[in-house]
Amino acid sequence: MTKLVECVPNFSEGRDRAVIDAIAAAIASVPGVRLLDVDPGADANRTVYTFVGPPEAVADAAFRGALKGAELIDMTRHRGEHPRLGALDVCPIVPVAGVTMDECVALAHALGRRLADALGIPVYFYEHAAAREERRSLAAIRAGEYEGLARKLADPAWTPDCGPAVFNPKLGAAVVGARRFLIAYNVNLNTRDRRLAHEIALAIRETGRLARDASGAVATDAEGRPVRVPGRLKAVRARGWYLEQYRQAQVSINLTDYETTPLHRVFETVREEADRRGLIVTGSELIGMTPLAPMREAGRYFLAKQGRSPGAPEPELIEIAVRSLGLDQLAPFDPARKIIEYAVREPRPLMALPAARLVDEVSSGTPAPGGGSAAALAGSLAAALCAMAANVTVGKPGYAEAAIELGRLAERAQQIKSALADAVDDDARAYTAVVEAKRLRRSMAPGERARDRSLHEAFRRATDVPLATMRLARDVLALARDVAGRCHPGAVPDVGVAVHAARAALEGAALNVAANLDSVGDPAYRRAVLDDVQRLTTQARQLAEEALAQIAGRMGAPGGSAESGR
DSSP: OOOEEEEOOEESOSSOHHHHHHHHHHHHTSTTOEEEEEEEETTTTEEEEEEEEOHHHHHHHHHHHHHHHHHHOOGGGOOOSSOOSBSEEEEEEEEEESOOHHHHHHHHHHHHHHHHHHHOOOEEEEETTOSSGGGSOHHHHHTTTGGGHHHHHTSGGGOOSBSOSSOOTTTBOEEEEEOOOOEEEEEEESOOOHHHHHHHHHHHSTTOEEOBOTTSOBOBOTTSOBOEEOOSOTTEEEEEEEETTTTEEEEEEEESOTTTSOHHHHHHHHHHHHHHTTOOEEEEEEESOBOHHHHHHHHHHHHHHTTOOSOOOHHHHHHHHHHHHTTTSSSOOOHHHHBHHHHHOOOOTTTTSOHHHHHHHHHSSSSSSOHHHHHHHHHHHHHHHHHHHHHHHTTSTTOTTTHHHHHHHHHHHHHHHHHHHHHHHHHHHHHHHHHHHHHHHHTSOHHHHHHOOHHHHHHHHHHHHHHHHHHHHHHHHHHHHHHHTTSOGGGHHHHHHHHHHHHHHHHHHHHHHHHHHTTOSOHHHHHHHHHHHHHHHHHHHHHHHHHHHHHHHHHTSTTOOSSOOO
């Protein structure tokens, strides 16, 4: 899985467009980083930048933005409504895909130390990156703001986590952290009554509401502190409001950890609370962007409620999530603009072609796409057949006990299918990079050629892609074996086709590995790859034999036929 993180730094400048744009340009100058949004606020005198990319690239972009901000912002002249501590006020790192929170914490710590060393400023770590529990809260660190920073730094309890405990009048201090992705999400109600919407908000939000006694006064504990009745959902902040533009009330929600409380659970809980009050949820809306994961999980949840397999293709999962959550009630919902991974994904020109065009492209006089892409495509089709065989079985009479496992197998098959589909374009790109490296090498002087490693690196990439195809094709064979023993008899022949296609994918990819491996100038790497090829080939043969034995045994099962039952 591609590693993707989000960074949302807040800079203390929201009025001077030249400064705002210069910081944006510095951030966007890092290869691999996609600047998604620049949101300045004149009253707050603050600009929020949102960008995503691979972890190290994002950290570098944040650092470059901070350098430019340090050059152009002077906190001695700053005035604004929003609390702030420094020129780069806060800089959170947020995991999006393929990255753990621990990795984001390490990235935040490295970035904080780099900022402290380069700019000579105090740096504090917050949220998951906090070095002390009392510093988890951004509000606690920022208490006293820039104007009270000199006094704060003189207090040993507020010695910075890195950098000097010395007041920098021009730049102040920075707060760097790692946190979960915050989803801004509103649920629409068939009422204009804000109070009813707020009642639902109080019922669902984690902090709940103040408890009251029989007289209506706020209840207190033995020490005189107000007592709260917690709400139903963890990691949820909410309030009710009314939108004149749409003439309806909403429950306005910040979902601070969608893994703790999934997006679909928020929607369903609001719907339950609305029903108790005689209200109807008419839809919902996402403010800003969302990671792919909560949308995908929502699609699986609603498919399962319908008694269907959750192992559907990703576009179908997104479509069912959008329809079930009513995300297009107030405005069209465009996944390419609203889902982060879709907004930043690399184009896949080959897999975007109609099937007939792709076949024609393979048959043309150009060497790419060639055998490696064809092998990956064969593997992707094999995985698709495994998913289909599992999916058509779920919901059929007599398969209730197998439905959960078949759904899991279908989900895994969809993941492998997508990875192999990506490899179709990856293999063509890898071969093109080899051709370009050869062309560049011919233009070099002999001494330059001796030092240049670009051709070896290109051949290594051209080896890595088909080697990954081999691993995935091996996994398809394992899936085929497991699906063959559980699926409806009518789908068994489809699984047999998957076995043969996956075996062809693996053996075809092995040929491409062999074609490129000798040109990689790393003996240890070549030995490791050869070992991998031998191991994968042996495993694949064993898995194929087991799968075909399952298929042969079931082809004569009562009720079996060559039809899939679709």
